[in-house]
Amino acid sequence: MTLRSVLIANRGEIAVRIIRAAKALGLRTVLAHSTADKDSLPAQLADETVEIGPPAAKKSYLNIEAVVNAAKSSKADAVHPGYGFLAENAEFADAVTAAGIVFVGPSAEAIRLLGDKVMARQVAALAGVPTVPGSDGRVTDLDEALAIAARIGFPVMIKAAAGGGGRGIRIVGDAEEFARQFPQASSEAAAAFGDGGLYIEKVIERARHVEVQILGDGTDVVHCYERECSLQRRRQKVWEEAPAVGLPDDVRQRLCASAVALGRAVGYSGAGTVEYLYDDATNEFYFIEVNTRIQVEHPVTEMITGIDLVQEMLKIAGGARLSVTQDDIRIQGHAIECRINAEDPHKGFMPAPGTIERLVVPDGEGIRFDTLLFEGYAVPPFYDSLLGKLIVRGETRADCLARLREALDGLVITGIPTTIPLHAALARDASVADGRTHTRFLEPWLESDFAQLARSREDA
Amino acid sequence: MSTEIKSPLPGVFYRKPSPESAPFKNDGDSVAADDVIGLVEVMKSFHEVKAGVAGRNIRFSVDDADAIMAGQVIAEVEA
Known part of the structure; x- marks a missing residue:
């Protein structure tokens, strides 16, 4: 229809x-x-x-x-x-x-299958997608779990099958700690998620977060290349890019092909994202989970491919076949998205709802601002703190960063504190410019570099 | 004389640490200034509300999971 x-x-x-x-x-x-x-x-x-x-x-x-x-x-x-x-x-x-x-969106069956982290891992492995070394499925027996942990090597993560989004995860460093934590983790998972099922995964110590956008119509599946979301605070993404920084082209081809294989294996319909950890020391990537929805950071993919993912979702839901073939989809330039939140980055990211006094949105080539704001709007305290997403595209990553710095300077939101100053500092940071980041980069950086910037600003 | 305890933050006020738990304080309880009397959920993060004043016979004026404004009186105690 x-x-x-x-x-x-x-x-x-x-x-x-x-x-x-x-x-x-x-x-x-x-x-x-x-x-x-x-x-x-x-x-x-x-x-x-x-x-x-x-x-x-x-x-x-x-x-x-x-x-x-x-x-x-x-x-x-x-x-x-x-x-x-x-x-x-x-x-x-x-x-x-x-x-x-x-x-x-996809079928309820696909949501159920991919929403169970253990099942999703098995589907991925069957489709030939590399998974983080760990247990083949749920583990209930402590001795069996200990043997798996010893085989893959400590530190390991004990994860709740019904967890996700960073919840229900414990990191343990040795066998003794493992034996103590495993039973606790099971009863906690049972209390929190109504399912005490656990599985074991190796800790990838220093990794980037990369994810592949897929689109399916129930028959055919294509990918729209990858995004990188390594800059995270408390496991929440703060800044996202497309394509991933410094990903070798052959790795990119294998990564994206693996996401398509996974999508095909479940007859995927709609927009979805396959998330991975990427170890840039070894060029290995490992499947984490599938998100069966449109994601916050989808605009960076739209900016570099020219595909309107939300329109595509609606057309597929109406029964249309994919409007693009894999050959039509190409990376053009580089895009970065900054999540602008109603939080005070100088006060421990304390949420700050309130009324918007002034809003000035920068205008220019390659600049997009997706927002819920208007002047006089009272941001309610009941929901998450995302106010908008500033998305900027450039021909190269360096162009993109230069344009982003200007766009951030031009974006004015007054009445409540926002995370604009955080992004302005990140956009000027040497490590960010060189792409030397990973999932545990941002939190220590906030303690050192950002805190120091704030102090020198106060002194001035 | 009774003293008002106000919420420093807007959001949703919770009288219990988790849905299954007992309330932090019941009507009629005595409180110390450092006692936690509730949580405010603002933009999906939780913040403790302390009594800020010692007193007895606390009386709550908001229910568990009620929406509150910053500065709203959530309880009164007899100082």
């Missing part, structure tokens, strides 16, 4: 992004929103709005029944879940489909 309308089951900048993509395709847009978001930018832009509950996400954006009822009452043909909230909830995908509405 061809879709005529879509309900957006999300908020903030991604709701704005989806509404714009849907309108470009001529779809009627319906926004499901909480009472806290009734005056938000997506509520102003959508053709129609439906209130689904009070501010607390549990009672609105995470309320499956309320969202499905909103889709039914507004006679929406499809539901786009965005990212976060219900985007990777198989039960939600089932409920939408059961109501005779199209879920914009």
Whole structure:
């Protein structure tokens, strides 16, 4: 079927992004929103709005029944879940489909399969994707687990099968500690996730985070090359790039081919991301997990490939085949995204909701700002702190960084503190410019370099 | 004389450390200035709220998981 309308089951900048993509395709847009978001930018832009509950996400954006009822009452043909909230909830995908509405994303089966970290690891291994050395699946017996840990070498991670996003992970350094932590980890996982299943993985000490964007239509799967998201704070991405810095071309080809093989193995439909750790000392990459949704950092891929991933998702959901073949997709230039959060980088990243007094968005070639902001908008305290994403493209990474520095200087948000100063400092940092970063770079850098910058600024 | 305890942050106020736990404090309890009386969730991060004042017979004016504004009175104690 061809879709005529879509309900957006999300908020903030991604709701704005989806509404714009849907309108470009001529779809009627319906926004499901909480009472806290009734005056938000997506509520102003959508053709129609439906209130689904009070501010607390549990009672609105995470309320499956309320969202499905909103889709039914507004006679929406499809539901786009965005990212976060219900985007990777198989039960939600089932409920939408059961109501005779199209879920914009992969099948509930694919979400379930790839959402179980142990199953996903097995699917990846079967598809020939390198996985981090570890157990073949769940391990319940302590002696067996100890033998695996000894074989792959300490330190190892004890991970909860039902965990993810950095939750449910313990790092242990030796056998004695392992024997003590393993039973605790199981009971904790049972309490936190309702599933005490554990698996073991080797710790890759110094790695980059790389991830491959895939698109599938249920039959064919293509990749849109990779992104690098090594700059993270508390396992949350802060700054993302495409393509990955310093990735040899033969490794890039193997990496991207492995993601396509994984997508094909499950008949993937929609946009997805296969995440890896990349060890640049050995040029080895290891599968971590699959995200079965559009990601926050998708614009860097759009900037270097020219593909509109959200429009593509909507077309695929409407039953279309992929509009591009692998040969059509090429890397053109380099792109960087900075996540601008309502946090004070000089005060331990304390969240700071409040009213926006002034907003000036830089204008220029290769500059894009995806945001939920407008002057006078009161950023509510109930949701995450992402205010917008500044995305800049240049012909080379050096061009991109130069343009980014200018764009960051031109971006003005007053009324609340933001992470703009953090990005302005990163964009001028020598290690960042040389691409000498990894997933454990940013936190020590904040303690040393950034703190020192802040002190010298105060002295001046 | 009763003293008001205000939340320094806007967000969602929780009276328990986790959904399964007992409340930090019940109505009628005595508190020390350093006692944690609740958590405020703001932008998906959690911050402890301390009584800030010693007193007895605490009375909460907000329920668990209520939305609150910065500066809102969340409890009163008899100093």
